[in-house]
Amino acid sequence: MSFLSHAEIVIKALNAYYQESLSREKRVINQVPLEKLVTDMELAEHIRTGELSEDSLSRFLNTYLSSTTRLHHPAFLAHQVAPPHYAGALGSLVDGFTNNGMVVYEMGPGATTIEYFLINWLLEKIGWQPAPLKIKKDEGQTFGGGALTHGGSLANLTAMIAARTRITPNVWQDGNPNDLALLAPAECHYSIARATGILGIGHNSLYKLDVDDRGVVIPDRLLSKYKMMENDGKRAVALVANACSTGVGLYDPLQEIGEFCREKNLWFHVDGAHGASALLSDRHKNLLKGIELADSLTWDAHKMMRTPTLCAALLVRDHQSLDNAFEQEASYLLHEKERPGFDFIHRTVECTKAGLGLKLFFVLAALGEKGLTEYIDRQFELTMEAYEYIRQTPDFECPVEPQSNILCFRIKEDTDEMQLALRDKLTAKGDFYLSSAVFKDKRYLRLAFMNPNTSLDDIKKLISEVREVRSEK
Ligand SMILES: *Cc1c(COP(=O)(O)O)cnc(C)c1O
Numbered sequence: 207m208s209f210l211s212h213a214e215i216v217i218k219a220l221n222a223y224y225q226e227s228l229s230r231e232k233r234v235i236n237q238v239p240l241e242k243l244v245t246d247m248e249l250a251e252h253i254r255t256g257e258l259s260e261d262s263l264s265r266f267l268n269t270y271l272s273s274t275t276r277l278h279h280p281a282f283l284a285h286q287v288a289p290p291h292y293a294g295a296l297g298s299l300v301d302g303f304t305n306n307g308m309v310v311y312e313m314g315p316g317a318t319t320i321e322y323f324l325i326n327w328l329l330e331k332i333g334w335q336p337a338p339l340k341i342k343k344d345e346g347q348t349f350g351g352g353a354l355t356h357g358g359s360l361a362n363l364t365a366m367i368a369a370r371t372r373i374t375p376n377v378w379q380d381g382n383p384n385d386l387a388l389l390a391p392a393e394c395h396y397s398i399a400r401a402t403g404i405l406g407i408g409h410n411s412l413y414k415l416d417v418d419d420r421g422v423v424i425p426d427r428l429l430s431k432y433k434m435m436e437n438d439g440k441r442a443v444a445l446v447a448n449a450c451s452t453g454v455g456l457y458d459p460l461q462e463i464g465e466f467c468r469e470k471n472l473w474f475h476v477d478g479a480h481g482a483s484a485l486l487s488d489r490h491k492n493l494l495k496g497i498e499l500a501d502s503l504t505w506d507a508h509k510m511m512r513t514p515t516l517c518a519a520l521l522v523r524d525h526q527s528l529d530n531a532f533e534q535e536a537s538y539l540l541h542e543k544e545r546p547g548f549d550f551i552h553r554t555v556e557c558t559k560a561g562l563g564l565k566l567f568f569v570l571a572a573l574g575e576k577g578l579t580e581y582i583d584r585q586f587e588l589t590m591e592a593y594e595y596i597r598q599t600p601d602f603e604c605p606v607e608p609q610s611n612i613l614c615f616r617i618k619e620d621t622d623e624m625q626l627a628l629r630d631k632l633t634a635k636g637d638f639y640l641s642s643a644v645f646k647d648k649r650y651l652r653l654a655f656m657n658p659n660t661s662l663d664d665i666k667k668l669i670s671e672v673r674e675v676r677s678e679k
Pocket residue numbers: 286356357358359360362395397448449450451452477478479480506518
């Protein structure tokens with residue numbers, strides 16, 4: 207038993223797994239009951255013997271891999287999780303092996319440097335000033351900042367923490383005053399509503415911005431909602447907009463919202479967990495016009511950047527707004543010192559933090575920025591083609607024209623329960639894996655075009671399988 211021989215078994219198994227997913231030889235989803243998997247994977251037996259032999263490793267991998275939901279399968283259309291490029295997975299391996307919990311520079315100079323570099327790369331895409339490689343203390347320079355976080359939900363929470371510190375500088379000593387509120391679209395991600403709970407702002411103080419029939423924020427109605435909040439005696443910690451929304455993948459008008467926030471001196475947070483990657487595309491970055499007016503942006507790499515989970519970024523226009531976010535500092539780690547690098551500890555909820563940047567960096571190193579741009583353009587265009595196709599079928603309907611790579615549709619005649627029952631049948635069959643979403647009080651089937659090997663042909667087959675499954679009453 208050795209690292210090399212074990213690793214060879216793992217890599218070969220993953221390679222076969224990838225090939226049989228890509229060729230559709232195996233099903234995209236295969237829901238084996240939990241109690242059966244406990245037995246099949248011989249979990250207790252492995253722990254009892256503690257001898258990972260080449261045989262038992264191969265056996266385990268075989269069972270484990272056959273129980274996975276296959277993101278590399280072209281019929282994976284369900285969730286906004288990247289079918290990762292293999293190079294990103296190698297980044298995960300390097301990070302897991304070296305285990306440089308890099309929240310302070312001395313625990314991972316290489317990982318910290320990559321994170322610092324990638325944050326600057328992302329800042330440039332937004333049009334914000336990247337940070338100098340050597341920060342001199344207290345010179346009040348203005349430039350952007352950020353941190354990689356374990357997911358977009360945590361990035362959103364961190365943004366809200368920073369925004370709250372700006373409006374209530376003594377909050378860490380005194381606790382919340384009782385007049386804090388948050389403005390966010392009715393269609394915002396649930397992590398935003400959760401953040402109001404976690405921060406003690408309270409769901410009752412979440413003012414939902416008015417949206418049109420596509421679920422997109424109406425700029426002309428911002429002022430009346432803002433006044434309603436003021437009349438209730440509240441102050442907004444921040445105003446949040448979607449780029450794009452989770453349900454149907456549409457972008458809020460950032461330019462108009464940003465101008466409103468400037469006028470009212472409101473912290474403007476853009477939740478671009480899924481859709482900020484359009485900034486990498488000359489063809490689609492217009493969807494985020496006005497993004498530079500924001501104060502903070504959440505941007506996941508594990509969604510539209512072919513990067514394995516988890517790797518998300520919280521970016522801020524002014525680094526100081528994030529540097530001041532966590533008032534309580536771990537003084538034993540943060541003493542004044544002449545430092546060769548940079549410590550991310552004062553910018554994150556996490557204490558020990560994985561070298562998240564390695565995963566994204568490996569993908570970029572393998573595909574180049576150009577490769578990601580092509581991927582994003584392809585997925586967005588395929589979604590439009592699928593929309594045109596589904597729209598022209600007489601028995602299906604779509605609630606909105608897509609702007610990104612998310613597409614909802616339903617069978618016109620059927621009830622919400624019937625759409626859900628259809629999805630259950632498709633999942634049980636395992637040829638296609640899609641999700642569902644409620645939009646404007648109606649249940650839809652939902653496709654997220656994440657896989658670079660999905661084609662329009664797959665969608666045509668999906669539609670005919672939906673019809674077939676529906677007729678098998
Ligand atoms: C996916 C998503 C999130 C949550 O990000 P995680 O990385 O899954 O925590 C937040 N907001 C939007 C708009 C999203 O699409």
